[in-house]
Amino acid sequence: MNYTKQIQDIAAKLFAEGKIDVFVGYRMNGFDDNQVPVLITDPQDVSKLVFTDKSVFNLVNYLKSDHTRRKRVGLVVKGCDSRSLNLMLTESQVKRQNLYIIGIACEGVVDDAGQKMQNCTECVVPDAVVFDELLGGTLSGSLTLTGSKPYQVNADVTALAAMPLTERAAYFEEVFENCIRCNACRHSCPLCYCAKCCIDQETATLYNGANTTSSAFHALMTWSLHLAGRCVDCRNCEKACPSHLPLHLLHKQNESVIYENFQEHLAGVIPEDRGAFYKYSLKDPDDFIM
Amino acid sequence: MNFSTFVTDKAGLHKFYEDIMASHETFAPVEKFGKFDFKKVTSLSECDPESPIAKTLSIKPLFFPRSAKVMKYVATSSGTDVSETDEDHLAGNRVILGVKHCDARSLQVLDKVYNWDYIDTDYQKRRENTVIVSTRCDKAETHCFCTSLDYDVENLDALDVVVVNGTEGKIYIKARTEKGETFISGMNIDNRLSKNEWRKADDKTAGEIKTQYESFAGSFRLKMDYKEVNEKLSKIFDTPEFENVSGNCISCNTCAFVCPTCHCFKISDEKVKDTGVRYKSYDSCNNGYFTLMAGGHNPRPVKYRRWRQRAMHKFVYYKERFGVNLCVGCGKCTISCPVNISIFEVVNQVSAASMQE
Amino acid sequence: MEKLLVPTICKVDKVIQETPDIRTYRLKFREEGLMEKFTFLPGQFVEFSLLGSGECTFCIASSATRKGYFDCSIKKAGVVTADIQNSIEEGDEVGIRGPFGNWFPLDDIKGKNLLFVGGGIGLAPLRSLIQYCIDNRSDYKDFTILYGARTSADLCYKDEIKEWQDNKSLKIMLTIDKPEDTWKDNVGVVPKILEEVVKPVIENTKVITCGPPIMIKYTIQSLIKLGFADKDIITTLEMKMQCGLGKCGRCNIGSTYVCKDGPVFTNEQLKMLPDEF
Amino acid sequence: MEAEVKDQLVSIEKPGLIAPPNWEPVIMGILCNWCSYAGSDLTGTSRIQYPPNIRIIRVPCSSRVDPWFLIKSLQTTADGVLVSGCHPGDCHYISGNYYARRRFLVTKKLLNFVGFHENRIQFSWVSAAEGPKFAKVVAKVTDDIKKLGPLHLYKKENFEKK
Known part of the structure; x- marks a missing residue:
C-alpha cells in the first residue's frame, strides 16, 4: 500500500486551485520508517507527504485542533478514520463543505514491529466510507460497506470473557492500577471533542484528578461508555498510552455487545447514522430486565 | 574526592543485586503490558534491571508520587479536623536498581526546584533515604541525546552507584557519591564473593x-550544540515558528507525564459527605486549562503558546533560574508521543529558523 | 512539601455583602495565639480553601495594622468561588495557607505622593495598602484614590469609602462606566477620568494600580502618556496558582514565578517579562 | 450453623476477603419518578414488607440514569445497584426507557467484563400499580447480592472496607 504519489498530486492540485488552506497528511520522521502527521499550509511542502502502511495515526483528530478550525482542510483518511469522520460530521463538529477528503481503500497498517495491527486483521470496513476521492480498491467511487468479511468478536475479548470472574477482576485491577491518568487516550481520540471533559470538572464529589486505581477506573469506564456505540477502533488511544494499557478491550467489549444486540450496529459506517445510544428499536433485548 | 571502583562479572553483579534485595526495600523495573515501571521487588526474576530506556517509565514517581495525599479532613459538629496523612516511602532505606543515568541525572535537576525557597521536605526525605544504583548505557537509543546537553560524558551519571559494562564480560561498579561509597562498603560484598568475582x-x-564512555559517546545519532540552541531560543519568544512546529501536537500531555523532570502538579479534593482527601497529582502545561483562571482569562489560550512554554521551560527558563537545563535528553517524550514529535527536532528547527530571520 | 500544603483552620467571623457578587469574609484563626503570629504585609496573598471543594488564591484585603483579623474579598467567578459564596456563613470554618508572595515596596513609597487606581474587585489588594498607609499617615505626602466600577452597585467597600470620604487627609474619586440617575460623581472609564479629572502630579509620585487585566493595560498606557516613569507604576498581577510555593509551575511567566517573585511588580519589571499574562 | 455459613461469606470478586459477621448489603435503588417510584410508594402504603437494604433515589426517567451513576454508587457505599423504570411503551416521555435499555445492557455487560458479578447491576420494569412486584424485585436483588458478599472493587478513599 503506497499512495504517496497520488496524494502529493492531489494536494498540489488542491492548493493550486485554491480549494484548501491546510492539508493534513503524513511525512517521514527523517531517520527511520516511522511517520509523523504533518499540517501543510505551504504548497511547496507538498513533496513531504507520504502514505504507506506505516501511516498509522488517525488524522481526524486534527479537526479538533486550533490549526484547522474554520479553515478548509484536505485530509487523508483510511477506513476506520473515515468512520470517525462520518460521526464527527453527523454530530456537527465539522462542516462537510470545508473538507476535501482523500479516502483510502486500506489494506491494513503495521505497528512498530512490522506486524499488521490487530484492528486491521479484524477490520470489516477497510475502505473509506466518506470521501471526495478514493484511492485504491476496485470499487472506487462506490461504497463497500462491510466488505466480504463477517464481523468477529475481538479475540482478546473472547479470551477474557472465557476467564473466571475472579481472574478477570484481577486482570483489570492491574490495568487500572497501571493507568497514570495522563488522559492521553482521551486527547488522542478523534471523537472526544468536548471542550471540557466531564472527568476534568472541578466537582470534588464526582470526579477528581488524583491518580488512584479508583479514579482511573472511574475515568476509563466513563470514557469508554461515552464512546460506546461510537468507537471506530482506530486505536489512537492505545498508541498514545504511555503505559501500553490494552484499552481496546473496553471498546471492543462494548462494540461486540452493541453489534450483537442492536441490529448489527457499527459506528460511523452509514452516513447520518448516529451512535447506538442515540436511537432504539422495539426489538432490543429485554430479557435481562426483571 | 576519589571513590572506589570494583570489578566483577555478570554473576557477581547478580549476586550483588540479590544481596541488595535481601537486605533493603528494593525497586526495579517490572514489566507490565510491555512497559517497565519501577515497582517493589524481592527477587531478580521479577524484574529486569537492564530494561531499555524506550520501554521504561521514569523513576520520578518514587520521589514525586503520581498522586500524593496531602491531607484528610473530617467535618464534625464541633469543628473541622485537618490531619496530615502518613505518606509512603518516607521511612526505611530504599534502593532503586536499574536506573538509567538520565533518570538519575533528573533527580539532580529536580533537587534545584524542590530546594529553593520553600523546601519540599518529603521530596528531600525520599532523596535522603534512597540509594540509586544506575546503569551506564552501552549504546545510545534512537531518541537519546543526553550527551548534547550541558554536561560532559564523564559526569552524566552523578548518583550514588554506577554499573558500567566493560569488555570481556567485565562489569565495573563505581561509587559516585559518599552515600554510594558507604552503601557498597555496608553491603560487605567481599566477604561473600571470591576475589575473582569481586x-x-x-x-x-x-x-x-x-574507552567504554567514548564508545558510548560515539554512538549518538542526535547531537546539537546546546549553548547555541539555548542562546538562540532565549531570544526568539515571538517567533511564528512555534506555531508551525506545534501544528501536529495533539496536546495529549503524555510527554509531561513520562518526563523525568516535569514537576508541575495540581491540587484536587475528593469529598464524600463530611470527609475528604486532598491530593497533589501530576499536571501538564500542555493542558488547555492549566492556566485558565476563574472568570475566563487564560494567559496561554492557544496550543502554540503552551507548546512554547514547555519547550522554553525545558531549554531556557529553568537554566536561567536554576543554572541547569531541565531536559536531560532521555527521549522518553519522543518515544511516548503518539504522533512521534521529537523535542530535539523541534528545538533545533525553531532555533535554526530564528537564525534565518 | 505536603506539610506546607496542609491548611490551617480559620473561622469566618463576619460575612459582608459588598456587591451582588462580591463578599468579604473576615477571618480569624481558630487556634488561640495563631492570629498574633500571622504576620503579613500589604500585597501578599493566601490560599483559601473550602474543604472538599478546592483551593483558590486571594489577596489579603486588610492591613496587618488592623489587628485580630484579616479580610478576603471574593467575587463569584468560578466553581470554588461560587461554592464559597453559596455555602460559607458566619461561624463556618475554612482552611488558610499563607501568606505568600512579595508585597508592595513599602520602603520605596515612603515620603512620596501616592495615587491609587483601582477597578472593581481590584480595590481589594489596594485596600490592604490604603489601610496600612492611613494607619501610618505621617509617612506619606498627598494621598489620592481613584476607584471605578461598572455600576454604582459594583463598588466595593462602600462603608469604608464613606469613611475615606470623611477623612480630610486623603482625596478619593469615584467613577462608574455609564451614567446613572442618582449618581453625582464622575462617569467614565478609569483611564479617561485619570487623564481628564485627576490630573495627578508626576513628580515624587508612586502609582499603585490594580483591576481587571484590560483596565490595568489601559491605565498603564495613560499613566505613561501623563509622564510617569515605569518604575513609579506598581501593579499586582493575577495568575492561576495552586501551591503558592514556587513549585507547581502554573504561574510561570518566563523564568519568573509570580507566586514568589510577585504578585507585586513595577511596570519596569513587567516590561522585562515575556508577554504572557 | 447458619451463622457459620454467614461468617464464611466471601466477596465473589475477591475470594480472599471475608464478609464481617452479620453483614448486610447496601443497595442503591434508582427509580423513575412516574412508575417505579410510585410503585414503591404503593408497596409502602399497601404495607407489603420488603428488605430495608435498598436506598432509593428518585430520577425523572430511567433514561436520566447516566451509566456513571452506577459506577459511582458501586465505587462508594453500594454493594449492588437496582435501576427501575416504566414498562416499555409506558414511558412518561414516550421513549425514554427504550434509550435507557440500550445503555443498561452495555453498562451491565461492561461492568461484568471488568470483573463485577452480573447480579450486582440489576434492572427492572415496575409500574405504578405493581406494588407487590416491587417488593418481590427488591427481595430478589437483596437475596442475590447477599450471596455475592461485599463489594471490594475500586472503592474510593474512605470507602475501602477493612
Whole structure:
C-alpha cells in the first residue's frame, strides 16, 4: 500500500486551485520508517507527504485542533478514520463543505514491529466510507460497506470473557492500577471533542484528578461508555498510552455487545447514522430486565 | 574526592543485586503490558534491571508520587479536623536498581526546584533515604541525546552507584557519591564473593571505563550544540515558528507525564459527605486549562503558546533560574508521543529558523 | 512539601455583602495565639480553601495594622468561588495557607505622593495598602484614590469609602462606566477620568494600580502618556496558582514565578517579562 | 450453623476477603419518578414488607440514569445497584426507557467484563400499580447480592472496607 504519489498530486492540485488552506497528511520522521502527521499550509511542502502502511495515526483528530478550525482542510483518511469522520460530521463538529477528503481503500497498517495491527486483521470496513476521492480498491467511487468479511468478536475479548470472574477482576485491577491518568487516550481520540471533559470538572464529589486505581477506573469506564456505540477502533488511544494499557478491550467489549444486540450496529459506517445510544428499536433485548 | 571502583562479572553483579534485595526495600523495573515501571521487588526474576530506556517509565514517581495525599479532613459538629496523612516511602532505606543515568541525572535537576525557597521536605526525605544504583548505557537509543546537553560524558551519571559494562564480560561498579561509597562498603560484598568475582579496581580500570564512555559517546545519532540552541531560543519568544512546529501536537500531555523532570502538579479534593482527601497529582502545561483562571482569562489560550512554554521551560527558563537545563535528553517524550514529535527536532528547527530571520 | 500544603483552620467571623457578587469574609484563626503570629504585609496573598471543594488564591484585603483579623474579598467567578459564596456563613470554618508572595515596596513609597487606581474587585489588594498607609499617615505626602466600577452597585467597600470620604487627609474619586440617575460623581472609564479629572502630579509620585487585566493595560498606557516613569507604576498581577510555593509551575511567566517573585511588580519589571499574562 | 455459613461469606470478586459477621448489603435503588417510584410508594402504603437494604433515589426517567451513576454508587457505599423504570411503551416521555435499555445492557455487560458479578447491576420494569412486584424485585436483588458478599472493587478513599 503506497499512495504517496497520488496524494502529493492531489494536494498540489488542491492548493493550486485554491480549494484548501491546510492539508493534513503524513511525512517521514527523517531517520527511520516511522511517520509523523504533518499540517501543510505551504504548497511547496507538498513533496513531504507520504502514505504507506506505516501511516498509522488517525488524522481526524486534527479537526479538533486550533490549526484547522474554520479553515478548509484536505485530509487523508483510511477506513476506520473515515468512520470517525462520518460521526464527527453527523454530530456537527465539522462542516462537510470545508473538507476535501482523500479516502483510502486500506489494506491494513503495521505497528512498530512490522506486524499488521490487530484492528486491521479484524477490520470489516477497510475502505473509506466518506470521501471526495478514493484511492485504491476496485470499487472506487462506490461504497463497500462491510466488505466480504463477517464481523468477529475481538479475540482478546473472547479470551477474557472465557476467564473466571475472579481472574478477570484481577486482570483489570492491574490495568487500572497501571493507568497514570495522563488522559492521553482521551486527547488522542478523534471523537472526544468536548471542550471540557466531564472527568476534568472541578466537582470534588464526582470526579477528581488524583491518580488512584479508583479514579482511573472511574475515568476509563466513563470514557469508554461515552464512546460506546461510537468507537471506530482506530486505536489512537492505545498508541498514545504511555503505559501500553490494552484499552481496546473496553471498546471492543462494548462494540461486540452493541453489534450483537442492536441490529448489527457499527459506528460511523452509514452516513447520518448516529451512535447506538442515540436511537432504539422495539426489538432490543429485554430479557435481562426483571 | 576519589571513590572506589570494583570489578566483577555478570554473576557477581547478580549476586550483588540479590544481596541488595535481601537486605533493603528494593525497586526495579517490572514489566507490565510491555512497559517497565519501577515497582517493589524481592527477587531478580521479577524484574529486569537492564530494561531499555524506550520501554521504561521514569523513576520520578518514587520521589514525586503520581498522586500524593496531602491531607484528610473530617467535618464534625464541633469543628473541622485537618490531619496530615502518613505518606509512603518516607521511612526505611530504599534502593532503586536499574536506573538509567538520565533518570538519575533528573533527580539532580529536580533537587534545584524542590530546594529553593520553600523546601519540599518529603521530596528531600525520599532523596535522603534512597540509594540509586544506575546503569551506564552501552549504546545510545534512537531518541537519546543526553550527551548534547550541558554536561560532559564523564559526569552524566552523578548518583550514588554506577554499573558500567566493560569488555570481556567485565562489569565495573563505581561509587559516585559518599552515600554510594558507604552503601557498597555496608553491603560487605567481599566477604561473600571470591576475589575473582569481586575485586578492587586496578590501574587499568580507569582507562577501560574511559574507552567504554567514548564508545558510548560515539554512538549518538542526535547531537546539537546546546549553548547555541539555548542562546538562540532565549531570544526568539515571538517567533511564528512555534506555531508551525506545534501544528501536529495533539496536546495529549503524555510527554509531561513520562518526563523525568516535569514537576508541575495540581491540587484536587475528593469529598464524600463530611470527609475528604486532598491530593497533589501530576499536571501538564500542555493542558488547555492549566492556566485558565476563574472568570475566563487564560494567559496561554492557544496550543502554540503552551507548546512554547514547555519547550522554553525545558531549554531556557529553568537554566536561567536554576543554572541547569531541565531536559536531560532521555527521549522518553519522543518515544511516548503518539504522533512521534521529537523535542530535539523541534528545538533545533525553531532555533535554526530564528537564525534565518 | 505536603506539610506546607496542609491548611490551617480559620473561622469566618463576619460575612459582608459588598456587591451582588462580591463578599468579604473576615477571618480569624481558630487556634488561640495563631492570629498574633500571622504576620503579613500589604500585597501578599493566601490560599483559601473550602474543604472538599478546592483551593483558590486571594489577596489579603486588610492591613496587618488592623489587628485580630484579616479580610478576603471574593467575587463569584468560578466553581470554588461560587461554592464559597453559596455555602460559607458566619461561624463556618475554612482552611488558610499563607501568606505568600512579595508585597508592595513599602520602603520605596515612603515620603512620596501616592495615587491609587483601582477597578472593581481590584480595590481589594489596594485596600490592604490604603489601610496600612492611613494607619501610618505621617509617612506619606498627598494621598489620592481613584476607584471605578461598572455600576454604582459594583463598588466595593462602600462603608469604608464613606469613611475615606470623611477623612480630610486623603482625596478619593469615584467613577462608574455609564451614567446613572442618582449618581453625582464622575462617569467614565478609569483611564479617561485619570487623564481628564485627576490630573495627578508626576513628580515624587508612586502609582499603585490594580483591576481587571484590560483596565490595568489601559491605565498603564495613560499613566505613561501623563509622564510617569515605569518604575513609579506598581501593579499586582493575577495568575492561576495552586501551591503558592514556587513549585507547581502554573504561574510561570518566563523564568519568573509570580507566586514568589510577585504578585507585586513595577511596570519596569513587567516590561522585562515575556508577554504572557 | 447458619451463622457459620454467614461468617464464611466471601466477596465473589475477591475470594480472599471475608464478609464481617452479620453483614448486610447496601443497595442503591434508582427509580423513575412516574412508575417505579410510585410503585414503591404503593408497596409502602399497601404495607407489603420488603428488605430495608435498598436506598432509593428518585430520577425523572430511567433514561436520566447516566451509566456513571452506577459506577459511582458501586465505587462508594453500594454493594449492588437496582435501576427501575416504566414498562416499555409506558414511558412518561414516550421513549425514554427504550434509550435507557440500550445503555443498561452495555453498562451491565461492561461492568461484568471488568470483573463485577452480573447480579450486582440489576434492572427492572415496575409500574405504578405493581406494588407487590416491587417488593418481590427488591427481595430478589437483596437475596442475590447477599450471596455475592461485599463489594471490594475500586472503592474510593474512605470507602475501602477493612
